[in-house]
Amino acid sequence: MKKRRYQSLVGLALVASLVNPTPWLGQSSLFESTKVLAAEEETPPEDEILPDANQLKAIIDFTKLNDELEGLIDSNPEEAGYLVEDEQAKVDRWKVYLAQTADGKAQAARWDALVARLNGGGSTPTPTPNPDPVVxxxxxxxxxxxxxxxxxxxxxxxxxxxxxxxxxxxxxxxxxxxxxxxxxxxxxxxxxxxxxxxSTVVTESIPAPKDIEELDAKLEAGARVLKKGAVPGTKTTTTSYTLNTATGVAVANAPVETIVEGTAAIYLVGTKTTNVPVVTTEEVVETQVVAFETIREDDPNLEVGKEVVETEGVNGERTIVYTVTKTDGVETARTVKSDSITTPATAKVIKVGTKPVHVPVVTIEEVVETQVVPFETIREDDPNLEVGKEVVETEGANGERTIVYTVTKTDGVETARTVKSDSITTPATAKVIKVGTKPVRVPVVTTEEVVETQVVPFETIREDDPNLEVGKEVVETEGANGERTIVYTVTKTDGVETARTVKSDSITTPATAKVIKVGTKPVHVPVVTTEEVVETQVVAFETIREDDPNLEVGKEVVETEGVNGERTIVYTVTKTDGVETARTVKSDSITTPATAKVIKVGTKPVHVPVVTTEEVVETQVVAFETIREDDPNLEVGKEVVETEGVNGERTIVYTVTKTDGVETARTVKSDSITTLATAKVIKVGAKKIPLIEDENQKVENQSKDKMANEKRLPETGEKISILANIGWIFMAGLFTFIQNKKKKE
Missing domain, CATH: 2.20.230.10 (Resuscitation-promoting factor rpfb.)
Incomplete structure (x- = not known):
């Protein structure tokens, strides 16, 4: 009976709210409660959680129920008792469902306090079910x-x-x-x-055996000439290592010694008593190849891209007769007696096709390309070398990488290139530098003067001779090398040379130029020319890796970019009739030193990030659709809203990953429409209006349109939402009222 009376009162209240919605519209807290709850508790304690969308709705309903109970306790305690009796089971479920939310616990405590107040303050409130286990x-x-x-x-x-x-x-x-x-x-x-x-290898020098002397009857008495130099022996100690995988320490094994005995120096000791030289002369004939010339001739009957050798080239022969002077069997002079072309060269004739063709000539060839593989530099401690000293034990040698390309050419023009093979043909040899770790003792420093003589090569002057045939040369004046004397001040530390400076440098014997007469008289002989050709080569830069304690392990930063250097080689090229026949190196120098590439290698321990995950709930509005339907009973130009549109709600649950408290990833765990949108239906007038109407009818229609527009609610998203909620409440209350009325009848 009490429950029926309570339901009747609720139904009447709902009908009253529909008739006069102004008081309900003024209660903005009913529509803003979700926003308030979210703002009140941004960061819950560790034993609490933020409510999701469904929990927020339950909290709002719980709050409304508490407000209603509190109002009935003051105005109608009897109805308040009926309310507690009817809703206690629902409240118990809410207490369990909202046990881990701050607002849920607050509303549960408020309910218990109101029930105790209704019971006179002395009775025991309804027990709250135990919450879920604390995890x-x-x-x-x-x-x-x-x-x-x-x-x-x-x-x-x-x-x-x-x-x-x-x-x-x-x-x-x-x-x-x-x-x-x-x-x-x-x-x-x-x-x-x-x-x-x-393995570490230590090599020690062993003194060579005592010198050996051999008598030489061709050498003047008292003379002692080195025939073969002494070679010191070596003692090599090799120590291998075995890794202890548990400790990471390489343990040295027993050293292995290898001894190579040295060889003694051999000196020739003269026993000859006379010093009269024996001078003889003889003729020496030398033949040289005269390279044949290659002639390329156009052939209009041969297709473009084709070549046919019409005449094979044959090298000629050049004969040079020298008059050789020997003193005591040793050559001391050589002059050209004759120089002639004994067999002329036959030119190679190649027919080159010039006949146009409409079919492209496709050729495939292999192109070999070599690249430099820079060597590594290894620095090893040497306990036998003093601190501060470094000795290059093994010079580094760059390796070579060979890449073979398959090149496709169409009409002689490259159209495709693929790598056929790529391999290291010559491995690089590491440069090993011994770094001294032996404590430095006080060295004994001495200085002395050392005299060194050097040969000053004579200059060769070539002078044209119109009376001498082209291709012939006659030495008019033999060249004689001069002598240069250099006096050095040599500083020795512990008997080892550590410094050398030039005290004096002078030409003691000037060189005598060699004068060669060069024939310019025209003959049917090849034209020989010389020219200098300069060639530059790339000097690969070295890569140095340095530890950086400020950079994390696993990271590398290029501090200085490597720049290749340049090496310049000057060749003296000899050409015969324009074809190169000889090439000698005139000079070879590093014109631009390479700049080493410096890479910083991180050694700073890596910070292990703290990764956490949490769920974030986001709600979005689902806009309602507007449907316009023709109405044959409504006049043209008029529109009537049959059904107000109501926005729906979409709930998205994200799984958010944070690293060290900063969000690094977000994935969608669930995405669903929690509240469907209700379409807005507008009836559009399709009934034709009579063309003639009197003034009274016109005024009446205008008055009706004005009244209809004044009664129509504003079409805003907020008002539509409120009216939709009121309509729902009205229908629920009306249904309850009718049911109760039927039961009474």
Missing amino acids: TTRTETIAITTIYTADANLEANKQVETFAGVAGVKTYTTRDGVEDAGVVTVAMQPRQVTVGTK
Whole structure:
């Protein structure tokens, strides 16, 4: 009975609210409660959570129920009792559902307080069901282990970190104070370290045996000439290493010694008593190849791109007769007696096609390209070398990389290129530098003067001779080398030369120029010319890797870009009739030194980020659709809203990943339409209006249109939403009222 009376009152209240909606529209808190709740609790405590969309709706309904109960306690305690009796089961479900939200717990406490107040303050409130078990989690870092791998090409006990490793994470879950055994949520990735086990080789010099003397009857008495120099022996100690994979230390094995005995110097000791030289002369005939010329002739009967050898080239022969003077069997002079072309060369004739063709000539050839592989520089400590000194034990040598391309040409023009093979044909040889670690002692410094003589090569002057045939040369004056005397001040430290400066440098014997008469008289002989050709080559830059404690492990930064240097080679090229027949190096120098490339390698330990995930709920408005329907009973030009449109609601739940508290990823966990939109239906008049109407009818129609427009509600999203809610409440109340009335009858 009490329940029926309460339902009747609710129905009447709903009807009253529909008749006069102004008081309801003024209660903005009913429509803004979601926004208020979200603003009040932005960051919940650890044992609380932010409510999702469904929980927010339950909190709003719970708040309304508490407001209603509080109002009835003051105005109608009897109806308040009926309300508690009817709604207690729902409230119990709400208490469990909202147990982990701050507003849910607040409304539950408020309900209990109101029930106690209704019961006179002394009775025990309805017991609240126990909330879900309290679940907490904690994480534990799994320390990074290290895997050591031996590298026979790396200096002993030198470590190179190839991978920094990633710490693992083990998560423990506690339910009602009981912690489980834990689950590995992030697998640990071990650190990878390469440890050098390269054998160390120490070579010591062993003095050569005592000198050996041999008597020489051709050498003047008292003379002693070195025939073969002494070669010191060597003692090589090689120490290999075995890696202890547990500690990462390369343990030295027993050293192995290899001894190579030296050889004694051999000196010739003269026993000859006379010093009268024996001078003889003889003729020496020398033949040289005269390279044939290649002539390319156009052939209009041969297709373009084709070549046919009409006449094979044959090299000629040039005969030079020298008069050779020998003193005591040793050549001391040589002059040209005759120089002639004994067999003329036959030119090679190639017919080159010039006949146009409409079919492109496609050829395939292999092109070989070589690239320089720069050598590595290794620095090794040497306990036998003093601190501050460095000795290059092994000079570095660049390797060579050979790339073979398959080149397709159409009419002689390259149209495609693919790599057939790419390999290291010559491995680079590392440059090994011994770095002294032996403590420095006080050196004994001495100075002395050393006299050195150098040969001053004579100049060759070539003078044209119109009376001499072209191609012939006659030495008019033999050249004689001069002598240059250089006096050095040599500084020695502990008997080893450490410095050398020039004290004096003078030409003691000037050189005598060699004068050659060059024939210019025309003959049917090849024209020989010389010219200088300059060639530049790239000098590959070196790459230096330096540790940087401010850069994280695994990262590398190029501090200085490497720049290749340039090497200039000047050749003296000899051409016969325009064809190169000889080439000699005149000079070879580094004109632009290469700049080394410097790379900073990070050694700073990597920070292990803290990764967390959480769910974020976002609601979006689903705009309602507007449908316009023709109405044959409504006059043309008039429109009537049959059904007001109501926006729907779309709820999106995101799984948000944060690294060190900063969002790094967001994925959609669920996306659903929680409230469907209601389409707005507008009836559009299609009834034709009579063409003639009197003034009274016109005034009446205008008056009706004005009244209809005044009664129509504003078409804004906010008002539509409010009226839709009122309509829903009205229908529910009306249905309840009719049901109660039928039961009474």
